[in-house]
Amino acid sequence: MGRAAVPARPTGGCAMPPIRLYVSSSPELAPEREALGRAVASLPVSIGWEIHHTPAPGEPVGEVLPFVASCDLYVAILGADFAAPMGSEWQRAMEGERYVLAFYREGLHSPSAQWVLQQRQVEWEPFTSVGDLEGLLVRRLARVLLDRGERLGLHLEDVEGLLALLAEEGERPDEPDRRRGAGRSGVILGREGPAR
Secondary structure, eight states: OOOSSOOOOOOTTSSOOOEEEEEEEOGGGHHHHHHHHHHHHHSOOSSOEEEEEOOOTTSOSTTTHHHHHHOSEEEEEEOSOOOTTHHHHHHHHHHTTOOEEEEEESSOOOHHHHHHHTOTTSOEEEESSHHHHHHHHHHHHHHHHHHTHHHHTOOHHHHHHHHHHHHTTTOOOSSOOOOOSOSSSEEEOOOOOSOO
8 A cells, every 4th residue: 555646755955864664563573573674684775774663562652653654664563463552553554644564474363453454455465484474574675665766765776686686586595594683673774885
């Protein structure tokens, strides 16, 4: 789901600002958030990322809602439950007509999770494992970046790298990735490219 005729993001005469990504997920999905962080870091783009996540239990929710309302991309990762504050985040993303990618872990779901899976404004994609989700994320994020490249400020080298990545999309390692530390909010700096 995307917005029609959205103008390019303001740059203020400087390099493009980072891609603003919000990840909405329940607390038990820490490995899935790690997979998203690895997927983002693996994308061959020169633009950085600013990533925020659903607050942990006990953390204030109000601080993230303005970010959700202005993010470039909203990613929902659903486990067994659509737990608070995911509903507030979801509502803010829908009201703001944010570009949404939505994934759900196959299995039993609570009534609230079943409700959100039935929402028609978003196409939910199933996953069975963390590795499965990571592969889906890499491919879907690469496609979104290509679709919205002009608005996000991608350069020719970025587009070429993403196209090459998608051409190799069938290749996945047999061994699960053991890297950690990518499942928290943060900033990923862009790769250095030729001087512009």
